[in-house]
Each structure stands twice: as structure tokens, then as C-alpha cells.
Amino acid sequence: MxxxxxxxxxxxxxxxxxxxxxxxxxxxxxxxxxHVACLKVVISKCLGFAIIAGSCIVKLPQVIKILRAKSGEGISLPAVTLELIAITASLSYGFAHGFPFSSYGEAGFLVFQTAIIAFLVLLFSGKTVSGLGYIAVYVGILAYLLSPSVNMSLLAGLQASGAGIVAISKMIQAHANFKNGSTGQLSAVTVFLLFFGSVARIFTSIQETGDKLVIFQYVVSTAFNGLIVAQMIYYWNSSSSKSKKTKSRKAQ
Known part of the structure; x- marks a missing residue:
């Protein structure tokens, strides 16, 4: 049998x-x-689909936190915009090159959630019209980048610049955190999930695409997501220490 x-x-x-x-x-x-080679394929596929599943909700904690606070305080709009550009580049590049969906699919869910965050930051800053305009322009650009008429050299250029865009985006946010002395409305759940997701993507990109531009972007993304994670931990501990000192003084 x-x-x-x-x-x-x-x-x-x-x-x-x-x-x-x-x-x-x-x-x-x-x-x-x-069979080692096949086991690597299976692990990569499972990781890829797990990342995609997680990406459906990875930024929802951030969205919910902004909605509850009715504020985007501490969230840098330029940083969010640059991150949106980098994610869009990954989505359009992977789609145009026919890479396995498991190697880039999360980008489709991340662009939607990141665009919402950008809109909410503008909305709660009293710039509703600007927020709507922002979304309209972005949807138009995304439609072109995913269309058959897009120039492949443009996509290659966007992907090549992706690592630099990610680095600048995270540095802007890191500087805002440092300047404010806190991570503001940044969601710890979202920050940690993005970090672990980018770590896993290094492996899946090596296994499924072999594209050096894609791999390098995730290496850079991991490094700078790690920076934000470090700040989240540092300011979390600082806030806890300040809170304990304040309670101690009140007790006295």
C-alpha cells in the first residue's frame, strides 16, 4: 500500500x-x-504563513491605543509615512516578481493598518481633511505600483532604498522617543511583534526568495526594530521606577 x-x-x-x-x-x-533541505522549506513556509496570520492583527493594539487615548502623541507621522513606503515597496516588489505569497504576504495587511495609523495621527491632531487626502493619495500610488503598467526598474529602486527608508523611519521614531523621554502611545505588543516578525523574515527570505535586496532590508529592519524594543524596555522601567518613587513620597 x-x-x-x-x-x-x-x-x-x-x-x-x-x-x-x-x-x-x-x-x-x-x-x-x-531530509534537511525539505525540512527547511516546511519551516520557512510555516513561519511565513504564521507571520502573515500575525500581521492581520499586529498593529491593531497600536490602533486601539490611539483610539482609546484619542491621541497620537509620541507617534511620528514622518516615521509612519517612511515605514509605509518601505512596506509598500516590499509588497509591490514581491507581487511583481511572483515570489511565493508566504514570503511577502504580510505586507498587504501591514500597509492597511499603517495607513490607518497615519490617518488617526492626523485626525486626532485636528487635520481630518489632510488625513483623508493622505489616504486618497496613498491608495492611488498603491494601485499604480500593483498594476501591470508599473516600471520594474522603479520597483527595484524602491526595494533597494527600502533598507535606508526603514533605518531613517526607525531613527526618527527613536529620536522622538528620546526627546519625549517616553514611547508615548506606541504599543508594546506591536513593537515586539514587529521585531520578532522581522527576525523570522530573514530566514524565510533566504529560503524562499534568495533576493539580496529583500534579505538586506529585513536585516536592517530587525536591527532598528530592536532599537525601538530597547527603548520600550528602558522607558517602561524608567516609568515604573518613577511611579514607585512617587507612591513612596505620597506615603511619607
Whole structure:
């Protein structure tokens, strides 16, 4: 009896998503479960889809925090805009080059959530019209970049500049945090998830695309997301210490 008959027919297409041929036959038919190359493929696919699933909600804590506070205090609009450009570059570049969806799919969800954050920052700054204009312009640009008429050299240029854009974006936010002496309305959940997501993306990009521009951008993104994480931890501890000192003085 073939091993394939032991696998329910409805599971075969699902398993082939994470273990495309010839790895499906290697792992599930021949049962060579220690095949290193195929295991790397499966791990990469699973990580990629996990990142995409997480990206559906990764920035929702940030959105909720802004809505509850009715303020975008501490969130740098230039930094958010640059981050939006970098994510858009990854989305359009991966889409145009036909990379596996598991290697860039989270960008589609991140652009939507990042654009909302930018709008909310403008909205709660009393600039509703500017916010609506911002979204309208962005949607137009995104539609062009995902269209068949887009110039491929433009996409390559955007992707090549992505690492620099990410670095500048995070540095602007890091400077704002330092200047304010706090991370303001930044969400710790979002900051940490973005950091771990970029770490995982280094591996999946090496495995699934082999594109040096993509890999380099995620290396840079990891480094600068790490900087924001470090600030989040530092100012969190500082806030806790200040709070304890204040309570101690009141008790006296």
C-alpha cells in the first residue's frame, strides 16, 4: 500500500502548500522525515504563513491605543509615512516578481493598518481633511505600483532604498522617543511583534526568495526594530521606577 493512500485526500492540497513538490513526496510519501533541505522549506513556509496570520492583527493594539487615548502623541507621522513606503515597496516588489505569497504576504495587511495609523495621527491632531487626502493619495500610488503598467526598474529602486527608508523611519521614531523621554502611545505588543516578525523574515527570505535586496532590508529592519524594543524596555522601567518613587513620597 502506498503511503499516499494513508493521507486523506482533502489534506493533500493543504500539505502541498507547506511542502511543495518534490518535498511532499520526500516527506509524506517516502517518509524521509530527516531530509534537511525539505525540512527547511516546511519551516520557512510555516513561519511565513504564521507571520502573515500575525500581521492581520499586529498593529491593531497600536490602533486601539490611539483610539482609546484619542491621541497620537509620541507617534511620528514622518516615521509612519517612511515605514509605509518601505512596506509598500516590499509588497509591490514581491507581487511583481511572483515570489511565493508566504514570503511577502504580510505586507498587504501591514500597509492597511499603517495607513490607518497615519490617518488617526492626523485626525486626532485636528487635520481630518489632510488625513483623508493622505489616504486618497496613498491608495492611488498603491494601485499604480500593483498594476501591470508599473516600471520594474522603479520597483527595484524602491526595494533597494527600502533598507535606508526603514533605518531613517526607525531613527526618527527613536529620536522622538528620546526627546519625549517616553514611547508615548506606541504599543508594546506591536513593537515586539514587529521585531520578532522581522527576525523570522530573514530566514524565510533566504529560503524562499534568495533576493539580496529583500534579505538586506529585513536585516536592517530587525536591527532598528530592536532599537525601538530597547527603548520600550528602558522607558517602561524608567516609568515604573518613577511611579514607585512617587507612591513612596505620597506615603511619607
Amino acid at each position: 502506498s503511503n499516499s493512500t494513508l493521507i486523506p485526500a482533502f489534506l493533500v492540497p493543504l500539505l502541498q502548500i507547506i511542502a511543495p513538490q518534490p518535498c511532499f513526496n520526500t516527506l509524506f510519501i517516502s517518509l524521509d522525515l530527516l
